[in-house]
Amino acid sequence: MLNSLQKNTVYGKPADDLYPATKEILNDPNYDKIILPEQLLEKLDNKESFFVYYFASDCPHCKRTTPQIKPIADDLGINMHQFNLLEFDEYFGKMNIDGTPTLVYYKEGVESDRMSGGIAQAGTSGYSPENFKAFFEKHKPEGND
Amino acid sequence: MKAKWLLALPASVLACGIALAACGGGGSDAHGGPERHGNENWEREASLAVMPSFLDKYASRTKHLYSIVGEYQDIMKSVNCYCGCMEYESDAHQSLLRCYVASQNADGVVWTDHSGHCGICTEELAKIEQWSKEGKTPDEIRQLIDDNFKPDV
Numbered sequence: 001m002l003n004s005l006q007k008n009t010v011y012g013k014p015a016d017d018l019y020p021a022t023k024e025i026l027n028d029p030n031y032d033k034i035i036l037p038e039q040l041l042e043k044l045d046n047k048e049s050f051f052v053y054y055f056a057s058d059c060p061h062c063k064r065t066t067p068q069i070k071p072i073a074d075d076l077g078i079n080m081h082q083f084n085l086l087e088f089d090e091y092f093g094k095m096n097i098d099g100t101p102t103l104v105y106y107k108e109g110v111e112s113d114r115m116s117g118g119i120a121q122a123g124t125s126g127y128s129p130e131n132f133k134a135f136f137e138k139h140k141p142e143g144n145d
Numbered sequence: 146m147k148a149k150w151l152l153a154l155p156a157s158v159l160a161c162g163i164a165l166a167a168c169g170g171g172g173s174d175a176h177g178g179p180e181r182h183g184n185e186n187w188e189r190e191a192s193l194a195v196m197p198s199f200l201d202k203y204a205s206r207t208k209h210l211y212s213i214v215g216e217y218q219d220i221m222k223s224v225n226c227y228c229g230c231m232e233y234e235s236d237a238h239q240s241l242l243r244c245y246v247a248s249q250n251a252d253g254v255v256w257t258d259h260s261g262h263c264g265i266c267t268e269e270l271a272k273i274e275q276w277s278k279e280g281k282t283p284d285e286i287r288q289l290i291d292d293n294f295k296p297d298v
Contacts, residue, residue: 021184056262058184060229086184086262090202098206099264117264123297124227 021058035081047109049143065118228265
């Protein structure tokens with residue numbers, strides 16, 4: 001009962017309980033596919049095949065990466081579920097995420113591939129937008145729940 | 146601070162229900178568990194050799210990196226972090242060390258979980274460890290960090 005009264009944000013908790021960085025993105029269309037821990041666990045239990053973008057709302061590197069890969073995912077018709085680890089930080093350990101952002105593909109409920117890190121800024125090493133596009137295209141045929 | 150905490154007590158008791166242990170204390174004295182500061186959680190410990198309890202939530206690589214901060218703190222103090230934290234409008238980080246340690250004095254250290262959230266902060270320290278083990282000097286490491294992590298303007 002108490003829980004249902006409190007679920008007044010997409011995070012399943014009141015805005016006052018959210019970190020400042022999370023409050024800032026509540027109405028940001030680049031974060032319109034937020035997935036909650038119980039939904040994630042349910043998808044894994046159901047052996048679904050799907051993409052999860054693990055990010056932290058306070059991570060500057062994520063703030064630069066999300067607006068670049070979100071349109072790529074949308075254009076390709078990818079359901080890129082977005083998990084905010086700042087709000088549910090015990091999932092760093094539970095899902096073995098070393099840092100944010102990390103894009104994971106789960107095939108039939110089991111992790112099969114991941115990209116650790118965001119889009120590199122010019123002059124640094126790391127991924128390009130094309131790398132993300134290739135990751136999406138590689139796994140989409142296996143399932144995009 | 147104390148009075149505020151007392152006022153908040155009934156609400157937190159309600160919210161916590163019987164799961165008291167999960168809520169932690171609220172006291173900043175002694176070892177009260179992590180406390181929120183903006184987007185970070187801070188936790189006081191006696192020294193850099195004592196790991197904060199918030200690390201329990203993180204993956205093993207993150208735990209390892211926090212465990213070597215004591216060993217590499219001098220070089221970390223002189224290395225820039227290129228995650229963007231040094232450009233924060235308020236409380237900008239001064240070096241990579243600040244991504245792991247909010248403050249340090251004779252009474253102990255205050256750990257922050259910022260690096261736990263940050264792929265660049267952890268990658269920089271992983272590289273510092275690697276390059277140190279390869280025998281590189283602090284100057285060489287600083288240069289390598291800039292070469293690999295500093296974005297072109």
